[in-house]
Amino acid sequence: MLDVAVCVITGGAGNLACQLTWRLASQFNRVVLFDVAPAPIGEVSGNAVFERGDLLDAAQLEGLFKRHRPTTVIHLASLLSGSCEQDRPRAWQVNMDGSFALFEAVLRHGKPQILFASTVAAFGGKLPEVLTDDTPQWPDGLYGVTKMAVERLGIYYQRKHGLDFRCLRLPITISRHAPAGAASALASHAFIEAARGGEFTFRARPDTKLALIYIRDVLHAITGLLDRPVKHLTQRVYNISGMTVTPRQIADAIQRRVVAARLKFETDDAVADLLASWPGVIDDRAARRDWDWKPEFDLERTADDFLSSLKSEEANAKP
């Protein structure tokens, strides 16, 4: 650990950021969560501080860097896929202008290491059976377009201006705070509803292959890539893979553990087609080779871990 190691997380109030604070607690003296939202979505570690602010406000961004002098920046602020289509101007501002402003701030303030969370939605069109790092990127949605562009922008700043830019392309994450209503959150919400005794309807086709990853593996990947000495990195943008499973397998894994779970399948063609258009199998050989990436959670381990943490949360919430 450096004398004073400070990590700034943009999008710091969100799903991944809050859970990441616990993982970063032993590596950083302070974790600063910077977000336009009024408060973090979940519990955060004791050394995390929340600062409300907008990436698009130049004075607030400058103040953030001056006050905290980050040694690492993790860039998670973003509009997600649905919101990007609903509000294209805002999506462009946050995902593109916001990222540009952040790279410039990093350049002005001592070039702290910067890690960016991209997505498999940065790919699109007709995808091969197995998605590789080199698969041509022709994203279908504005979300993927902006994410792909920021990947390229990061490489530009790394090559031309010496930034220590690193980037992960995340698959759909199974997580406690997955966005309500998003097609991508089907696995998360099936687990969440089963744990609270509710019911869940899968709108996907039962046999569609989905590339998913459990939140604990995402957190492990972020710290793994951050920690790896730069000399080992043969590239700066990495695919990572967690598991390839079908909705039917997810439902079965839940039902075996929560016998009373009420899970149904009612295919909605629009949702099912969208899910079927996403990659099912991801090749993450470069991540495994360069920084020893290896997921720890397959579907069975995810189901055990996620259901038990959701159930203990439910039990604690009860008066």
Ligand SMILES: NC(=O)c1ccc[n+]([C@@H]2O[C@H](COP(=O)([O-])OP(=O)(O)OC[C@H]3O[C@@H](n4cnc5c(N)ncnc54)[C@H](O)[C@@H]3O)[C@@H](O)[C@H]2O)c1
């Ligand atoms: N969760 C997933 O399945 C997944 C998959 C692939 C990639 N990602 C990427 O990981 C990152 C984090 O995802 P998440 O699930 O935590 O999403 P999230 O929506 O919970 O978090 C994003 C945060 O960004 C904040 N934000 C938006 N505009 C901002 C602005 N102008 N200034 C400051 N903050 C702003 C939002 O308020 C929100 O809290 C995102 O960049 C997302 O694209 C997530």
